[in-house]
Every structure is written in structure tokens, then in C-alpha cells.
Amino acid sequence: MLQEVVYTCPYCFEDVETSVDPSEEEQSYIEDCAVCCRPIEFSVQCNSNWEVVRCEVNPAQ
Numbered sequence: 001m002l003q004e005v006v007y008t009c010p011y012c013f014e015d016v017e018t019s020v021d022p023s024e025e026e027q028s029y030i031e032d033c034a035v036c037c038r039p040i041e042f043s044v045q046c047n048s049n050w051e052v053v054r055c056e057v058n059p060a061q
Contacts, residue, residue, distance in 0.1 A: 005018060016033060038059070042055065
């Protein structure tokens, strides 16, 4: 089951909602901002209860 998280885009500074798959405890991936379409690197950590405990976003390199 996907979990919704809200992040602030590091480019346009808009608050944006996205879905995270909490089935993996640690994951990193690149996704485009839904507002400005610039690439964002996500670093997500989930616990054993499938809850997102950390979601960091940075401009993709």
C-alpha cells in the first residue's frame, strides 16, 4: 500500500504531495516535481510497520 507524503520542492518551494512505497526500509530515487517538473532526489526511510519515518528531498545531481 502506498503512503502519501508532502514535501517542499527544493526548486519552486511549493508543497507537493507524492506517494511512497513503504515496503522497502530504505530507498533513494529521482522523481520530477509535479509543479515545476525539475528532478528531485528522494531519500526515504520506513520502519517495520510500513510507516515513512524520514523523507528528504534534494535537487538531483
